[in-house]
Amino acid sequence: MWHVEHKLETTANPASVWRRWAEVQGWPDWDNSLVWVSFRGLLMLGGKGKIKFRSGEILNFRVTEFT
Numbered sequence: 418m419w420h421v422e423h424k425l426e427t428t429a430n431p432a433s434v435w436r437r438w439a440e441v442q443g444w445p446d447w448d449n450s451l452v453w454v455s456f457r458g459l460l461m462l463g464g465k466g467k468i469k470f471r472s473g474e475i476l477n478f479r480v481t482e483f484t
Contacts, residue, residue: 419476438460439459439460441454441456441460441466442454442455442456444468449471450470450471450472451468451469451470451471452469452470452471453468453469454466454467454468454469455467455468460480461480462480462481462482462483463479463480463481464479464480465477465478465479465480466478466479
């Protein structure tokens with residue numbers, strides 16, 4: 418299993434940060450390593466999607482945890 422974790426400290430309002438994360442198709446707007454993201458429905462536990470990196474790699478993913 419592949420695991421990704423990203424941490425960043427900010428003074429932004431938590432609700433504002435969540436709104437940006439929840440717009441999955443918008444991830445390439447602020448992550449230059451991505452070409453596109455496909456995700457059906459709302460970002461939630463168990464949700465599944467597909468992501469394409471600039472390297473050409475395409476991966477399927479499933480949301481297993483929010484911290």
